[in-house]
């Protein structure tokens with residue numbers, strides 16, 4: 202079997218305005234993504250999505266489209282779609298960076314491979330190590346305390362018992378926001394914070410006593426990207442576990458985090474890491490160092506969310522004391538797949554079926 206074509210269709214979705222994310226990394230009111238289809242000479246196809254965000258990785262809908270059309274598709278067309286490792290390595294040699302763009306193609310390759318073999322993607326990864334229901338935390342943007350409390354109530358109405366609150370702007374306002382969510386949802390609600398690289402080390406040190414009093418269970422990316430030493434120092438000052446997100450895009454970054462003893466958790470997900478297989482490499486390295494991984498998010502649509510779920514069930518070290526961000530479809534009012542990802546009891550459910558386990562709508566084929 203040979204790959205005959207790689208199609209990328211610009212796709213834009215409006216985030217539910219009542220839930221839009223605002224953070225130290227900026228606002229995310231709309232998603233401008235690509236829907237990917239890989240075709241073969243035997244009629245089977247694989248689907249993926251490029252969930253690009255310029256402020257996150259420097260990739261946009263436009264750069265992803267050009268790079269796929271002019272470069273990465275050339276790496277794939279004519280190739281045997283079963284040779285995932287070889288094709289992923291080939292894309293990495295051809296193009297530095299651009300993880301969300303590459304992840305979209307890898308996702309479609311694994312979806313296709315699963316359909317060829319008649320197996321779900323998580324079986325291709327070695328099979329599920331845990332329940333196929335993954336517990337979630339909602340993401341609450343950097344809004345006023347009142348608005349943050351309203352969004353927390355919405356999360357509660359969806360059955361979620363955990364959230365992360367965006368901080369990393371003005372420390373006193375950040376704390377007031379976290380306080381409002383704690384007061385609204387009570388002491389049993391699991392609460393993390395995500396500074397999205399927005400704090401200085403002095404800001405973080407100033408925020409720590411209040412965050413400790415508020416029972417925060419994870420401090421995500423408090424300092425600027427790559428400041429492993431600063432995170433190491435922060436860890437000496439608090440019992441709140443520290444999580445790295447923006448600092449760990451690649452296995453090399455994860456190695457640096459481990460060497461510098463800079464984190465308790467590493468947030469991974471296929472888009473940020475350049476695909477499911479690269480996320481798995483980071484998870485395995487972290488597992489060897491005794492570090493658990495959480496699944497992060499860039500507001501994926503349903504296919505990207507399915508890719509996260511296949512990874513989550515198969516990886517060796519999914520965190521159990523902090524919940525996961527497999528939440529993208531909860532923020533959109535429309536879906537490109539025939540059936541959306543299912544949510545139940547505050548968990549995302551692994552879709553059943555071959556490949557990623559979702560069928561796209563006819564207009565996307």
Ligand SMILES: [Mg+2]
Pocket residue numbers: 395397421422446447468497
């Ligand atoms: Mg984050």
